[in-house]
Amino acid sequence: MRVIITDSYERMGLEAANIVAGQIYLKPDSVLGLATGSTPLSLYRRLIAVHETVGLDFSSVTTFNLDEYIGMEPDSPHSYHYFMHEHFFDHINIAPENIHLPSGTAEDMAAEGRRYEDMIAKAGGIDLQVLGIGRNAHIGFNEPDVKFEATTHKVALDEETIKANARFFDREEDVPRYAISMGIKTIMLARRVILLASGAAKAEAVSKTLCGSVTPKAPASILQLHQDVTIILDKEAAALLPKEIYGVRIDNYG
Ligand code: PGA
Secondary structure, three states: OEEEEEOOHHHHHHHHHHHHHHHHHHOOOOEEEEOOOOOOHHHHHHHHHHHHHHOOOOOOOEEEEOEEEOOOOOOOOOOHHHHHHHHOHHHOOOOHHHEEOOOOOOOOHHHHHHHHHHHHHHOOOOOEEEEOOOOOOOEOOEOOOOOOOOOOEEEEOOHHHHHHHHHHOOOHHHOOOEEEEOOHHHHHOOOEEEEEEOOHHHHHHHHHHHHOOOOOOOHHHHHHHOOOEEEEEEOOOOOOOOOOOOOEEEOOOO
8 A cells, every 4th residue: 555645635636636647648548436525526626627727638538436325316416426527527528428327216226236347347447446435434335344245236324424424415314324336346356546535534544444454344444455555645634644654655745
């Protein structure tokens, strides 16, 4: 694992954007795995800026998002389909047919999971997967006590996740209780992974991910076994890491 510690949320996004843009420059038809939530917004803003200023070309890029709420219509403002269009896809030159998210309204979620996995395989697999992390160390919606061997499947959301995501809804009761999510196996098969985390609320999850045992109780800890992971943090999210952590690059932009 490589660890990059930056001094701010915006710098975290900048570091991540450099990696994603480099991936696309080197392989214009890259397959990206993408994440929703507050964390990747600075990454998406920066990529949009690179597209607008120096023409980073997304026309041959294919994307697969990690997850979607079950029961959520794609055009609902709470859906991850909507989120991705609003914050990223509508601002770059990606081909609509190259955008993929699992369907939250499929009748048969097991079949939808298989269909999604088939599409990823047909696209050649994921070259670079972007991840956030939950306070409980979930990645995608793979909550504690996850089965590491799972591929895209229906998941029940943890109470902690429901509380954390309530900020996007009028009332906590409105947060969906189920989602369809890429599994840990899907994520582990990506050739490269970048995980972003920002803020003190993520510090414990980050510490468990990097320094704890590999355990289904901290789903992101499995990334210790991935061959190409870069963890990009702001200093608040890095606060509980030991100073001597291996492979760290601390950027002092001050
Ligand atoms: P957040 O969510 O970026 O909104 O904190 C991250 C996650 O739950 O994976």
